């Protein structure tokens with residue numbers, strides 16, 4: 645299991661300020677190595693304040709390419725779109741020149757759009773400089789929800805793709821998620837989550853690699869450093 649760097653904060657504002665500094669440092673490293681940097685961005689309700697801070701930070705954003713870690717299969721102007729979230733909170737103001745690769749492509753379902761999305765992702769500078777992930781209380785990251793055949797495949801060594809469609813019974817829409825292969829094609833992974841329940845789930849995920857807690861697949865590997873940023 646990879647050594648996990650835990651950053652525990654007694655206040656979310658301080659967490660976001662530190663995480664911003666760490667991300668800027670990492671992106672600077674990517675730009676100094678190859679004049680470009682790449683970062684995957686989580687959706688959800690947690691990272692918004694961080695994205696707003698990034699959009700208000702002077703940086704060579706024109707040299708940075710962002711992509712979501714997952715996407716609902718909706719148009720980019722739909723309220724549930726992660727692309728919309730990122731464009732509304734991050735790619736604006738001082739960061740308006742940043743590049744963006746969306747995961748939604750043509751087709752009625754992710755399986756129809758898979759080839760196009762995979763081709764778009766091929767232009768991401770690899771290894772990714774930063775992968776920022778949230779985590780659900782069921783231990784999912786991106787849209788790798790436990791208990792699904794799609795997730796099992798996207799987490800497996802058989803999956804050579806960077807993205808994969810996710811169907812979950814009961815959901816309004818299907819999703820496109822980045823796969824374990826893609827998430828681990830990175831220099832570092834930051835896991836950002838709040839609250840005691842999620843911390844408990846995370847600690848459980850450190851005890852064994854299991855499909856019931858997909859986040860555990862990010863921990864039981866030996867190549868990519870993982871840092872946790874947590875506050876109550």
Ligand code: 6PG
Pocket residue numbers: 686687688689690691713714715726777778779780784785786787
């Ligand atoms: C999404 C995210 C998802 C999110 C977790 C946590 O598209 O919703 O990529 O993986 O990070 O569900 O969500 P919260 O931050 O809202 O708790």
